Amino acid sequence: MSSKRKILIFTLYFWPGYKAGGPIQSVYNLVSLIKNEFDVKIVCLNHDHNDGKSYSNVIKNQWNQFNFGSVFYLSMDHFSIYRIAKILYYETYDVLYLNNFFNIYFSLLPIFLNKIMAKKRVVLAPRGELSNVAMTYKKFRKKIILSLLTSLNFLKTITFQMTSEFEAQEVRKLLPSNVLYIAQNIVRKPEDFKSLRIKSVNSTKFMYLSRIHPKKNLHVFLNALKTTLWSIELEIIGSISDQKYWLSCQEIIKNLPPNISIKYSGSIPHNEVVQRIKSANFYVLLSKNENFGHTVYEALSAGVPVIISDQLPWQDVKQKNAGWCINIEDEEDLAKMIEACVLMDQTTYAMHQTSAYQYALDYYTKQSIEIYRKMFGGKND
Secondary structure (H helix, E strand, O other), rough: OOOEEEEEEEEEOOOOOOOOOHHHHHHHHHHHHHHOOOEEEEEEEOOOOOOOOOOOOOOOOOOOEEOOEEEEEHHHOOOOOOHHHHHHHHHHEEEEOOOOOOHHHHHHHHHHHHHHHHHHEEEEOOOOOOOOOHHHOOHHHHHHHHHHHHOOOOOOOOOOOOHHHHHHHHHHHHHOOOOOEOOOOOOOOOOOOOOOOOOHHHHHEEEEEOOHHHHHHHHHHHOOOOOOOOOOOEEEEEEEEEHHHHHHHHHHOOOOOOOOOOEEEOOOEEEEEEEHOOOOEEEEEEOOOOOOOOOHHHHHHHHEEEEEEEOOOOOOOOOOOOOOOOOOOHHHHHHHHHHHHOOHHHHHHHHHHHHHHHHHHHHHHHOHHHHHHHHHHOOOO
């Protein structure tokens, strides 16, 4: 019998899915890192975000074996409180690792059942759900859930994983007495940086690659393009999480001047992301909030300078010449930044490319499994 500690992971969406964005990659990269030190079992849905079609290469409603561990892909016709309870009752585990805070089946129910049945250590990664911005969405429901869990002492012994001090500062306000570990998301090693790309003043390409949702602020960048006189191409990639918001973005796009070219490319598999980002001169993500931002790292690892909001963790990109942080309330500053990118000469752009890649490489080399050993290796509460 294996002497490794056993981790049972609940996460709404998992590999080979990609439409739910960063959380899928966060969990996949983590289990790939820890697979030699921990026995890993993962429970998730058998389909991707906003896509009811089952993954074709997995067997639903039973354990699938992979090199990083085992995965139970739940189908909607077998999805029930009984099924979740059965998994928690029959599976042996030392740590219950949750990747959602407010979902009933993938967080609240496992917390409750673990409390009354197994009483094992619980580590919860809220993935940005407890940020100030996220808490404004469905605010009343979230406050009730948080108050109920607190009053029932269900949160008292839960260990929380934060991916940055940026996220931890916000969560400490809500949960001042809980143990918080700051464990950065695990990332893949950047591919070798083989050649510099050429940027032309006559045609500058920006890329947005993220879910289409009000939190992501795509409309802010679109509005900033209204007054530019330069030839600009923007490729938008990502699943539509909010159809009403996307329609409002399309209205802005319709009224942009003819020198602005917009292309919506839908979602793409994660293994195509870096190569696709390389086709752009600059990457843009002006989110109201992100607990990490995998696509920012992936853009940097591709040697593509980034334009991000000042509400993301990557606040030193300007200092490192790898990009710029923008106050999303300052439309004039953003418009000036776009113009500066368009007019940037090749020598300056080459410097930003190499700095972006070096930033990603430095981030990768600093990551460590040690914090995860501590987080998952403590005594059961």
